[in-house]
Amino acid sequence: MTNRAVGLADLPLRPELVGEEPYGAPQLDVPVCLNVNENPYAPSDRVRAEIAEGAARAAGGMNRYPDREATALRTRLAAYLGHGLRLENIWAANGSNEVMTHLLQAFGGPDRSLLTFAPTYSMYPEYARNTHTRYLTEPREADFTIDPARAVAAIEQHRPDVVVITTPNNPTGTATGFDVLRPILDAAPGIVVVDEAYQEFVQPGVPSALELLPDHPRLVVSRTMSKAFAFAGGRLGYLAAGEAVVDACRIVRLPYHLSAVTQAVACVALDNADEMMAHVAELRAGRDDMVDWLTAQGLPVVPTSANFVLFGAFADRHAVWAGLLSDGVLIRETGPAGMLRVSVGTPEEMAAFKTSLRRILDEENTDR
Template sequence: MSGSSNAATARPTLADLPLRPELVGEEPYGAPQLEVAVQLNVNENPYPPGPEVVADIAAAVATVAGRLNRYPDRDAWALREDLARYLGHGLTADQVWAANGSNEVMLQVLQAFGGPGRSALSFAPTYSMYPEYARDTHTRWLTAPRRADFTIDPQEAVAAVKEHAPDVVFVTSPNNPTGTAVALETLADICAAAPGVVVVDEAYVEFARTGTPSALALLPDFPRLAVSRTMSKAFAFAGGRLGYLAAAPAFVDALRIVRLPYHLSAVTQAVARVALAHADEMLAHVDLLRTERDQLATWLSEQGLEVAASDANFCLFGRFADRHRVWQALLDRDVLIRETGPDGWLRVSVGTHEEMATFTSALRQILDDPEISARKDAAR
């Protein structure tokens, strides 16, 4: 009896558990979740859905609630039809896949095309979750460098693809954490050189400057290309957790093989369809956020800071000899941004006009500190 009681209350540490060797010492991924007045660290759309959308979401949830004793459509066919219509480019439902955020989409890609003895390549700096997807699927992770301005040199990219012959290539456009878009010609060159599959991650594409083309235009020419997106950013739907991918039907079928049964709940499917039905309203603030982004980039440059050209809803800026000190000083002023990207750089999401005013006022105070200003100059 006493042994049973002890077992029920045992609290082992990670060191006491037979963790996979490559996970020893690792920390769970995630940006800090802190209660502060101005949260500009995870690239959310700061404008919530309007009352009409909220009412329709509530009605949709009420409708499916009466059927929650039944499993949802495991292939989310109606949702995929709606996503295909939203994307355009002549896409049909069998060319679209949906999952629990683009994170799950990427993990499924590596489950299907990566794995032991296989490799994935991307261009650094880029999204910090990619190597974790690779680790979790036993896929060897490789990177090739971007230029100093964070663009991708097409010749060097092709050379890296030919040298490493990766099974999966991830290209993020616009890139996270830099905001840099990749030229369509460069993407085509990478697709032509890649022996495996290529995934262009367009999580922030709705924020791209006018005239920036989407890799969706390349799908007819490259059967091993996939273009992934998310509803978390421009769609103001981060809490809905819906990511998706467009590709050839066979590519989608490969992801269906590895997906968990019923991976998208009936509630998720229903509310995502409501959001897509209200796409114009959900995306109504995108132009405003673009304007705020461009104004923010100009202001940061005027403070003597380096700013990466951004087609996303954030700006990467620096460089600081001690970026953590600047990050902490902002947090002390109730402003939370992200300490990520190359050493010396910080990333700030674009918020409302009022949030941007609070951020710029706080940062101006910090930059006026002679010691921090000297450290900023020393980092150049």
């Protein structure tokens, strides 16, 4: 056995992976973590005890494979979503990341393409790369909305196999209405995925694309339990679609892809949905307060329907990000040039963010 260190350059890596780095928002041990759009409120003691009991029950059968169809979990997810959905309309996986990977394994691939509208979620090109799917983007408008006529023109030009629309969009928080979704659905030749990871945070009365499912058999609505559900550590994403789409995902999934423990604790979370999401209205209010406060500081702010705010623009956004970090406040350096994204946290976390950013802005004004 050789003692020579071996690096990636010494391995027969796929050509398209050469020079790539693993995805990763910074995971730093800081007092105020506002960079990955989590729900900042942990489950209550009672729910934690039920989660522990559920995990213990699952452990009693750990010598057996889990239910590979996740029947109990998918039944609960259908009940949570409503809209007349049944078990057969739901697919679940390890986070919405795996849900999207399953969709591209089934409907993307070599000589196929995915079209989305940039700027948007930074993982989409990685899903495409990893499934050998050509990644295409159409720019959003200056206000980060999607122009339906331009979207339809792009679809007619590229004839993509998969179209992905994120609403509310990440990192901008921009919502996309039915006036945009319907023409896209009518024009798309393949699957249309509406990624609603942040749907629970939209303003009251804003509809979900779930309402469009009955009339659009190639529509897929993707969700996650990582955000509003305060279940990021549980790693559970899911989709709602016609039965044929779910069957396609079942073809490409790995056997027993959801562990017995994951299924058990996710069922507990869904059984306690009201409590798990009890702070959503408070987080919406915190978001709106943050928009108002940032605007009052003279900073451009993108209107948002999610649990985060994209703001800027800074000549040196990294310096602002580093200045916040020096005060123990971690936000995300992402999105268009010069802009930063802050997740909505607890009142105490938001106060710490405001104090730190105000200090940085005051120092910048003094330097001028």
